[in-house]
Amino acid sequence: MPARTAPPVTPLSRARRIVVKVGSALLVDAATGRLNRAWLETLVADIVRLRRQGKEVVLVSSGAIALGRRHIGLPRGPLRLEESQAAAAVGQIRLAHAYKELLEAEGVPVAQVLLTLEDSEQRRRYLNARATLTTLLACGAVPVINENDTVATAEIRYGDNDRLAARVAQMVSADCVVLLSDIDGLYTADPNKDPTARFIPLVRQITPDIEAMAGDSASEVGRGGMATKIIAARIAVAAGCHFCIAAGAPRHPVRRIEQGGRCTWFRPAATPVAARKQWIAGTLRPAGELRIDEGAVRALRSGKSLLPAGVTATSGRFERGDTVSVCTADGREVARGIVAYGDAEAARIIGRRSADIAALLGYTGRDELIHRDDLVLQ
Ligand code: GLU
Numbered sequence: 001m002p003a004r005t006a007p008p009v010t011p012l013s014r015a016r017r018i019v020v021k022v023g024s025a026l027l028v029d030a031a032t033g034r035l036n037r038a039w040l041e042t043l044v045a046d047i048v049r050l051r052r053q054g055k056e057v058v059l060v061s062s063g064a065i066a067l068g069r070r071h072i073g074l075p076r077g078p079l080r081l082e083e084s085q086a087a088a089a090v091g092q093i094r095l096a097h098a099y100k101e102l103l104e105a106e107g108v109p110v111a112q113v114l115l116t117l118e119d120s121e122q123r124r125r126y127l128n129a130r131a132t133l134t135t136l137l138a139c140g141a142v143p144v145i146n147e148n149d150t151v152a153t154a155e156i157r158y159g160d161n162d163r164l165a166a167r168v169a170q171m172v173s174a175d176c177v178v179l180l181s182d183i184d185g186l187y188t189a190d191p192n193k194d195p196t197a198r199f200i201p202l203v204r205q206i207t208p209d210i211e212a213m214a215g216d217s218a219s220e221v222g223r224g225g226m227a228t229k230i231i232a233a234r235i236a237v238a239a240g241c242h243f244c245i246a247a248g249a250p251r252h253p254v255r256r257i258e259q260g261g262r263c264t265w266f267r268p269a270a271t272p273v274a275a276r277k278q279w280i281a282g283t284l285r286p287a288g289e290l291r292i293d294e295g296a297v298r299a300l301r302s303g304k305s306l307l308p309a310g311v312t313a314t315s316g317r318f319e320r321g322d323t324v325s326v327c328t329a330d331g332r333e334v335a336r337g338i339v340a341y342g343d344a345e346a347a348r349i350i351g352r353r354s355a356d357i358a359a360l361l362g363y364t365g366r367d368e369l370i371h372r373d374d375l376v377l378q
Pocket residue numbers: 023024061062063064065066088146147149159160161162224
Protein backbone atom coordinates (compact mmCIF):
# COMPACT_ATOMS: atom_id res chain seq x y z
CA MET A 1 0.00 0.00 0.00
CA PRO A 2 1.40 3.44 -0.83
CA ALA A 3 2.43 5.39 2.23
CA ARG A 4 0.13 8.28 3.08
CA THR A 5 1.81 11.62 3.16
CA ALA A 6 0.61 14.18 5.67
CA PRO A 7 -0.80 17.35 4.11
CA PRO A 8 1.71 20.22 4.06
CA VAL A 9 1.38 22.87 6.72
CA THR A 10 0.75 26.10 4.85
CA PRO A 11 0.00 29.45 6.49
CA LEU A 12 -3.56 28.87 5.34
CA SER A 13 -3.93 25.77 7.47
CA ARG A 14 -2.80 27.67 10.56
CA ALA A 15 -4.82 30.83 9.86
CA ARG A 16 -7.93 31.64 11.85
CA ARG A 17 -9.31 34.62 9.97
CA ILE A 18 -8.84 34.60 6.21
CA VAL A 19 -9.64 37.15 3.50
CA VAL A 20 -10.14 35.59 0.07
CA LYS A 21 -10.18 37.95 -2.90
CA VAL A 22 -11.79 36.73 -6.10
CA GLY A 23 -11.07 38.48 -9.39
CA SER A 24 -13.66 39.30 -12.08
CA ALA A 25 -11.97 37.15 -14.72
CA LEU A 26 -12.57 34.06 -12.57
CA LEU A 27 -16.18 34.75 -11.78
CA VAL A 28 -17.41 35.88 -15.14
CA ASP A 29 -16.97 33.98 -18.38
CA ALA A 30 -15.27 36.32 -20.86
CA ALA A 31 -17.06 34.90 -23.90
CA THR A 32 -20.62 34.91 -22.56
CA GLY A 33 -20.45 37.50 -19.77
CA ARG A 34 -22.27 35.00 -17.54
CA LEU A 35 -21.40 33.88 -14.05
CA ASN A 36 -18.99 30.97 -13.99
CA ARG A 37 -21.29 29.04 -11.71
CA ALA A 38 -19.68 25.61 -11.82
CA TRP A 39 -16.38 27.12 -10.72
CA LEU A 40 -18.04 29.27 -8.06
CA GLU A 41 -19.59 26.16 -6.57
CA THR A 42 -16.10 24.73 -6.00
CA LEU A 43 -14.92 27.97 -4.39
CA VAL A 44 -17.94 27.99 -2.10
CA ALA A 45 -17.23 24.36 -1.18
CA ASP A 46 -13.68 25.43 -0.21
CA ILE A 47 -15.02 28.24 1.96
CA VAL A 48 -17.47 25.96 3.69
CA ARG A 49 -14.58 23.55 4.29
CA LEU A 50 -12.48 26.30 5.92
CA ARG A 51 -15.40 27.20 8.15
CA ARG A 52 -15.81 23.61 9.22
CA GLN A 53 -12.17 23.79 10.36
CA GLY A 54 -13.24 26.61 12.67
CA LYS A 55 -11.87 29.44 10.51
CA GLU A 56 -13.58 32.73 9.73
CA VAL A 57 -13.72 33.84 6.12
CA VAL A 58 -14.24 37.24 4.52
CA LEU A 59 -14.75 37.31 0.77
CA VAL A 60 -13.74 40.29 -1.32
CA SER A 61 -15.40 39.69 -4.64
CA SER A 62 -15.10 41.58 -7.90
CA GLY A 63 -17.30 40.89 -10.85
CA ALA A 64 -20.16 43.36 -10.49
CA ILE A 65 -19.31 45.40 -13.59
CA ALA A 66 -18.33 42.41 -15.72
CA LEU A 67 -21.52 40.60 -14.76
CA GLY A 68 -23.88 43.53 -15.12
CA ARG A 69 -22.86 44.95 -18.47
CA ARG A 70 -24.46 42.37 -20.71
CA HIS A 71 -27.77 42.59 -18.88
CA ILE A 72 -28.18 46.20 -19.89
CA GLY A 73 -26.80 45.70 -23.35
CA LEU A 74 -23.55 47.60 -22.96
CA PRO A 75 -21.03 47.01 -25.74
CA ARG A 76 -17.65 45.30 -25.29
CA GLY A 77 -14.64 47.50 -24.64
CA PRO A 78 -14.06 50.31 -22.20
CA LEU A 79 -17.11 51.80 -20.49
CA ARG A 80 -17.82 55.40 -19.58
CA LEU A 81 -17.94 56.06 -15.85
CA GLU A 82 -21.72 56.25 -15.70
CA GLU A 83 -21.97 53.04 -17.73
CA SER A 84 -19.74 51.11 -15.35
CA GLN A 85 -21.68 52.54 -12.41
CA ALA A 86 -24.92 51.34 -14.00
CA ALA A 87 -23.40 47.96 -14.89
CA ALA A 88 -22.23 47.53 -11.30
CA ALA A 89 -25.72 48.22 -9.98
CA VAL A 90 -27.12 45.46 -12.17
CA GLY A 91 -24.22 43.05 -11.63
CA GLN A 92 -23.81 43.46 -7.87
CA ILE A 93 -27.31 42.23 -7.10
CA ARG A 94 -26.69 39.15 -9.22
CA LEU A 95 -23.33 38.54 -7.64
CA ALA A 96 -24.72 38.82 -4.13
CA HIS A 97 -27.59 36.56 -5.06
CA ALA A 98 -25.23 33.84 -6.32
CA TYR A 99 -23.18 33.92 -3.11
CA LYS A 100 -26.32 33.91 -1.00
CA GLU A 101 -27.82 30.96 -2.83
CA LEU A 102 -24.68 28.84 -2.74
CA LEU A 103 -23.51 29.63 0.79
CA GLU A 104 -26.91 29.55 2.43
CA ALA A 105 -27.55 26.14 0.90
CA GLU A 106 -24.67 25.05 3.15
CA GLY A 107 -26.16 26.80 6.15
CA VAL A 108 -23.74 29.75 6.03
CA PRO A 109 -25.29 33.23 6.39
CA VAL A 110 -24.04 35.77 3.88
CA ALA A 111 -23.75 39.53 4.32
CA GLN A 112 -23.16 42.03 1.52
CA VAL A 113 -20.88 44.95 2.37
CA LEU A 114 -20.16 47.65 -0.22
CA LEU A 115 -17.32 49.98 0.69
CA THR A 116 -16.09 53.25 -0.75
CA LEU A 117 -12.53 54.54 -0.58
CA GLU A 118 -13.42 56.90 2.28
CA ASP A 119 -14.49 53.92 4.38
CA SER A 120 -10.89 52.85 4.64
CA GLU A 121 -9.15 56.22 4.28
CA GLN A 122 -11.01 58.20 6.95
CA ARG A 123 -10.16 56.96 10.38
CA ARG A 124 -13.66 57.22 11.88
CA ARG A 125 -15.29 55.51 8.95
CA TYR A 126 -12.58 52.85 9.01
CA LEU A 127 -13.34 52.10 12.67
CA ASN A 128 -17.04 52.07 11.87
CA ALA A 129 -16.63 49.59 9.00
CA ARG A 130 -14.39 47.50 11.21
CA ALA A 131 -17.07 47.31 13.90
CA THR A 132 -19.64 46.13 11.35
CA LEU A 133 -17.36 43.49 9.88
CA THR A 134 -16.21 42.09 13.20
CA THR A 135 -19.84 41.92 14.37
CA LEU A 136 -20.77 39.98 11.24
CA LEU A 137 -17.94 37.56 11.86
CA ALA A 138 -18.95 37.16 15.49
CA CYS A 139 -22.44 36.26 14.25
CA GLY A 140 -21.00 33.56 12.03
CA ALA A 141 -21.71 35.29 8.71
CA VAL A 142 -19.44 35.45 5.69
CA PRO A 143 -19.15 39.10 4.63
CA VAL A 144 -18.99 39.43 0.85
CA ILE A 145 -17.33 42.74 0.13
CA ASN A 146 -16.96 44.78 -3.02
CA GLU A 147 -16.28 48.38 -3.81
CA ASN A 148 -19.50 50.36 -4.10
CA ASP A 149 -18.91 50.84 -7.82
CA THR A 150 -22.31 52.41 -8.37
CA VAL A 151 -21.30 55.57 -6.55
CA ALA A 152 -17.50 55.41 -6.89
CA THR A 153 -16.16 58.04 -9.25
CA ALA A 154 -12.90 57.95 -11.18
CA GLU A 155 -11.05 60.08 -8.59
CA ILE A 156 -12.55 58.53 -5.49
CA ARG A 157 -12.26 54.82 -5.87
CA TYR A 158 -10.00 51.88 -5.13
CA GLY A 159 -10.37 50.73 -8.71
CA ASP A 160 -8.93 47.33 -7.90
CA ASN A 161 -9.99 44.89 -5.25
CA ASP A 162 -6.44 43.77 -4.42
CA ARG A 163 -5.72 46.81 -2.29
CA LEU A 164 -9.28 46.83 -0.98
CA ALA A 165 -8.75 43.23 0.20
CA ALA A 166 -5.55 44.20 2.01
CA ARG A 167 -7.25 47.15 3.70
CA VAL A 168 -10.09 44.86 4.75
CA ALA A 169 -7.59 42.33 6.14
CA GLN A 170 -6.02 45.08 8.19
CA MET A 171 -9.46 46.24 9.31
CA VAL A 172 -10.50 42.84 10.67
CA SER A 173 -7.00 41.80 11.85
CA ALA A 174 -7.02 38.80 9.53
CA ASP A 175 -3.99 36.53 9.63
CA CYS A 176 -4.07 35.46 6.00
CA VAL A 177 -5.02 37.01 2.66
CA VAL A 178 -5.42 34.92 -0.48
CA LEU A 179 -5.61 36.72 -3.82
CA LEU A 180 -7.11 34.44 -6.41
CA SER A 181 -6.14 35.84 -9.74
CA ASP A 182 -5.30 34.96 -13.33
CA ILE A 183 -1.59 34.60 -12.54
CA ASP A 184 -0.19 31.89 -10.29
CA GLY A 185 2.22 34.11 -8.37
CA LEU A 186 5.19 36.42 -8.61
CA TYR A 187 7.93 35.98 -11.22
CA THR A 188 11.30 37.69 -11.51
CA ALA A 189 9.94 39.33 -14.69
CA ASP A 190 6.73 39.25 -16.68
CA PRO A 191 6.55 35.58 -17.81
CA ASN A 192 4.51 36.58 -20.87
CA LYS A 193 7.34 38.74 -22.15
CA ASP A 194 10.48 37.15 -20.71
CA PRO A 195 11.05 33.39 -21.15
CA THR A 196 13.80 33.44 -18.50
CA ALA A 197 11.38 34.70 -15.82
CA ARG A 198 11.64 32.56 -12.69
CA PHE A 199 8.79 31.80 -10.30
CA ILE A 200 9.20 32.97 -6.70
CA PRO A 201 7.46 30.73 -4.16
CA LEU A 202 8.30 32.76 -1.05
CA VAL A 203 8.96 36.43 -0.41
CA ARG A 204 10.50 36.98 3.00
CA GLN A 205 10.59 40.74 2.69
CA ILE A 206 9.28 43.22 0.13
CA THR A 207 12.49 44.85 -1.04
CA PRO A 208 12.90 47.34 -3.91
CA ASP A 209 14.03 44.33 -6.02
CA ILE A 210 10.73 42.61 -5.39
CA GLU A 211 8.88 45.78 -6.29
CA ALA A 212 10.85 46.06 -9.52
CA MET A 213 9.74 42.53 -10.48
CA ALA A 214 6.15 43.71 -10.45
CA GLY A 215 6.90 45.88 -13.47
CA ASP A 216 5.90 49.37 -14.31
CA SER A 217 3.86 50.40 -11.33
CA ALA A 218 2.54 53.64 -12.78
CA SER A 219 0.78 51.94 -15.66
CA GLU A 220 -0.59 49.06 -13.63
CA VAL A 221 -1.79 50.69 -10.44
CA GLY A 222 -5.55 50.74 -10.33
CA ARG A 223 -5.98 47.97 -12.83
CA GLY A 224 -5.29 45.03 -10.59
CA GLY A 225 -1.89 44.24 -12.17
CA MET A 226 1.09 42.84 -10.29
CA ALA A 227 2.05 46.29 -8.97
CA THR A 228 -1.24 46.66 -7.12
CA LYS A 229 -0.78 43.16 -5.74
CA ILE A 230 2.60 44.14 -4.30
CA ILE A 231 1.10 47.27 -2.73
CA ALA A 232 -1.61 45.03 -1.27
CA ALA A 233 1.04 42.60 -0.02
CA ARG A 234 2.90 45.43 1.66
CA ILE A 235 -0.21 46.56 3.53
CA ALA A 236 -1.07 43.01 4.58
CA VAL A 237 2.37 41.91 5.76
CA ALA A 238 2.79 45.13 7.78
CA ALA A 239 -0.45 44.14 9.51
CA GLY A 240 1.06 40.78 10.44
CA CYS A 241 -0.80 38.86 7.75
CA HIS A 242 0.43 36.04 5.54
CA PHE A 243 -0.32 36.98 1.95
CA CYS A 244 -0.65 34.73 -1.05
CA ILE A 245 -1.03 35.23 -4.79
CA ALA A 246 -2.41 32.14 -6.51
CA ALA A 247 -4.09 31.08 -9.72
CA GLY A 248 -7.81 31.08 -9.13
CA ALA A 249 -8.97 29.40 -12.33
CA PRO A 250 -8.58 25.73 -11.33
CA ARG A 251 -11.50 24.18 -9.52
CA HIS A 252 -11.29 24.28 -5.70
CA PRO A 253 -8.68 27.04 -5.82
CA VAL A 254 -8.38 27.50 -2.05
CA ARG A 255 -8.13 23.79 -1.28
CA ARG A 256 -5.32 23.61 -3.82
CA ILE A 257 -3.33 26.19 -1.86
CA GLU A 258 -4.07 24.40 1.41
CA GLN A 259 -2.70 21.26 -0.13
CA GLY A 260 0.54 22.95 -1.09
CA GLY A 261 -0.36 23.99 -4.67
CA ARG A 262 1.83 26.46 -6.52
CA CYS A 263 1.54 30.06 -5.34
CA THR A 264 3.66 32.88 -3.95
CA TRP A 265 3.57 33.41 -0.21
CA PHE A 266 4.66 36.67 1.41
CA ARG A 267 5.82 36.38 5.00
CA PRO A 268 4.23 38.73 7.53
CA ALA A 269 6.39 41.35 9.24
CA ALA A 270 7.99 39.95 12.37
CA THR A 271 6.88 42.86 14.48
CA PRO A 272 3.69 44.31 13.10
CA VAL A 273 3.38 48.01 13.78
CA ALA A 274 0.59 49.29 16.01
CA ALA A 275 -2.87 49.25 14.44
CA ARG A 276 -3.10 53.02 14.09
CA LYS A 277 0.27 53.20 12.33
CA GLN A 278 -0.72 50.34 10.04
CA TRP A 279 -3.70 52.34 9.01
CA ILE A 280 -1.56 55.43 8.30
CA ALA A 281 1.01 53.42 6.31
CA GLY A 282 -1.69 51.69 4.29
CA THR A 283 -3.34 54.92 3.12
CA LEU A 284 -4.11 54.40 -0.54
CA ARG A 285 -4.35 58.02 -1.52
CA PRO A 286 -2.47 60.53 0.64
CA ALA A 287 -4.12 63.96 0.47
CA GLY A 288 -0.89 65.85 -0.16
CA GLU A 289 2.86 65.79 -0.05
CA LEU A 290 5.57 67.45 2.01
CA ARG A 291 9.09 67.71 0.61
CA ILE A 292 11.77 67.66 3.28
CA ASP A 293 15.51 68.37 3.45
CA GLU A 294 18.33 65.95 4.27
CA GLY A 295 18.46 66.97 7.93
CA ALA A 296 14.77 66.23 8.37
CA VAL A 297 15.19 62.81 6.69
CA ARG A 298 17.89 61.99 9.26
CA ALA A 299 15.71 63.27 12.10
CA LEU A 300 12.77 61.13 11.02
CA ARG A 301 14.98 58.07 10.67
CA SER A 302 16.18 58.57 14.24
CA GLY A 303 12.60 58.59 15.49
CA LYS A 304 11.95 62.33 15.70
CA SER A 305 8.86 64.30 14.71
CA LEU A 306 8.70 66.36 11.53
CA LEU A 307 9.15 70.04 12.33
CA PRO A 308 8.17 72.84 9.92
CA ALA A 309 11.84 73.89 9.70
CA GLY A 310 12.80 70.76 7.73
CA VAL A 311 10.03 71.10 5.14
CA THR A 312 10.89 72.79 1.85
CA ALA A 313 7.59 72.57 -0.04
CA THR A 314 4.03 71.30 0.20
CA SER A 315 1.66 70.21 -2.51
CA GLY A 316 -1.95 69.08 -2.68
CA ARG A 317 -4.97 70.19 -0.69
CA PHE A 318 -5.08 68.80 2.79
CA GLU A 319 -6.68 69.57 6.08
CA ARG A 320 -5.39 69.06 9.56
CA GLY A 321 -5.84 65.36 10.35
CA ASP A 322 -5.35 64.16 6.77
CA THR A 323 -2.66 61.66 5.86
CA VAL A 324 0.11 63.10 3.71
CA SER A 325 3.19 61.58 2.19
CA VAL A 326 6.63 62.85 3.16
CA CYS A 327 9.22 62.87 0.37
CA THR A 328 12.87 63.71 -0.18
CA ALA A 329 13.91 66.53 -2.52
CA ASP A 330 13.95 64.05 -5.44
CA GLY A 331 10.44 62.82 -4.70
CA ARG A 332 11.21 59.52 -2.93
CA GLU A 333 8.61 58.77 -0.28
CA VAL A 334 10.23 58.26 3.11
CA ALA A 335 7.26 58.42 5.44
CA ARG A 336 3.55 58.98 5.82
CA GLY A 337 1.85 60.77 8.59
CA ILE A 338 -1.15 62.65 9.88
CA VAL A 339 -0.51 66.33 9.42
CA ALA A 340 -1.25 68.83 12.20
CA TYR A 341 -1.93 71.79 9.87
CA GLY A 342 -3.96 72.31 6.71
CA ASP A 343 -2.13 73.14 3.47
CA ALA A 344 -2.66 76.92 3.78
CA GLU A 345 -1.20 77.10 7.30
CA ALA A 346 1.53 74.62 6.41
CA ALA A 347 2.63 76.80 3.50
CA ARG A 348 3.08 79.71 5.90
CA ILE A 349 5.18 77.91 8.51
CA ILE A 350 7.42 75.61 6.46
CA GLY A 351 11.10 76.42 6.63
CA ARG A 352 10.50 78.35 9.86
CA ARG A 353 11.27 77.63 13.49
CA SER A 354 8.50 76.17 15.63
CA ALA A 355 8.94 79.07 18.04
CA ASP A 356 7.72 81.40 15.27
CA ILE A 357 4.47 79.51 14.60
CA ALA A 358 2.35 81.67 16.91
CA ALA A 359 3.59 84.89 15.30
CA LEU A 360 3.16 83.51 11.77
CA LEU A 361 -0.35 82.12 12.22
CA GLY A 362 -1.72 84.32 14.96
CA TYR A 363 -2.45 81.39 17.24
CA THR A 364 -0.41 78.81 19.12
CA GLY A 365 -0.49 75.49 17.29
CA ARG A 366 1.55 72.33 17.63
CA ASP A 367 5.32 72.56 17.31
CA GLU A 368 5.42 69.63 14.91
CA LEU A 369 3.96 69.48 11.44
CA ILE A 370 3.68 65.72 11.97
CA HIS A 371 4.16 64.31 15.44
CA ARG A 372 6.23 61.13 15.60
CA ASP A 373 3.25 59.22 17.05
CA ASP A 374 1.40 60.02 13.84
CA LEU A 375 4.29 59.17 11.53
CA VAL A 376 5.33 55.91 9.88
CA LEU A 377 8.57 55.49 7.97
CA GLN A 378 8.15 53.75 4.62
N1 GLU B 1 -15.09 46.32 -8.11
C1 GLU B 1 -15.03 45.90 -9.48
C2 GLU B 1 -16.22 45.00 -9.82
O1 GLU B 1 -16.79 44.38 -8.97
C3 GLU B 1 -13.78 45.13 -9.83
C4 GLU B 1 -12.46 45.62 -9.32
C5 GLU B 1 -11.34 44.60 -9.62
O2 GLU B 1 -11.49 43.83 -10.56
O3 GLU B 1 -10.35 44.54 -8.89
O4 GLU B 1 -16.59 44.86 -10.95
